[in-house]
Amino acid sequence: MSTNHVSGDHRDGKWKHDGVRVIPGNSLDANTAQTPGMDRRAAINYARVGAQKIWAGTVSIHPNAKTGAHHHGELESVIYVVRGKARMRWGEQLEFTAEAGPGDFIYVPPYVPHQEINASRDEPLECVVIRSDNEAVVVNLDIEPAEKPEDVAWIDPIHRGS
Numbered sequence: 001m002s003t004n005h006v007s008g009d010h011r012d013g014k015w016k017h018d019g020v021r022v023i024p025g026n027s028l029d030a031n032t033a034q035t036p037g038m039d040r041r042a043a044i045n046y047a048r049v050g051a052q053k054i055w056a057g058t059v060s061i062h063p064n065a066k067t068g069a070h071h072h073g074e075l076e077s078v079i080y081v082v083r084g085k086a087r088m089r090w091g092e093q094l095e096f097t098a099e100a101g102p103g104d105f106i107y108v109p110p111y112v113p114h115q116e117i118n119a120s121r122d123e124p125l126e127c128v129v130i131r132s133d134n135e136a137v138v139v140n141l142d143i144e145p146a147e148k149p150e151d152v153a154w155i156d157p158i159h160r161g162s
């Protein structure tokens with residue numbers, strides 16, 4: 001018979017406040033790094049819950065709005081589209097583009113200049129963002145976007161492109 005052993009003594013009550021944490025959606029913190037055109041709110045970070053390796057929060061972009069160009073330093077980012085239609089532009093001159101909708105995930109590697117665009121004229125774009133460090137790193141860039149971005153199909157083991 002095998003038993004699972006967890007370090008620490010849960011009987012001392014320590015886990016009551018240092019175990020699982022629920023962050024209500026109406027208590028997210030807007031005091032985080034911002035980029036023009038979007039509203040970031042932190043849910044999980046070091047300051048709020050003691051997170052050591054991740055940052056998580058929400059991003060809202062108004063209908064037909066776009067953010068300024070930026071990157072997130074050495075951090076990896078994952079964006080999950082909850083509502084709306086996201087158009088991502090990236091590259092040295094934001095020359096590449098792809099779109100994502102509700103239920104889609106977007107991966108942004110370290111140091112990639114990018115811009116989020118709400119591709120809908122009527123509906124807000126609502127996303128959840130997770131980053132690979134406990135603090136939000138945002139480096140806003142002064143990039144003159146390319147006139148005609150090149151469409152890039154999502155290519156992965158399931159979506160091979162056309």
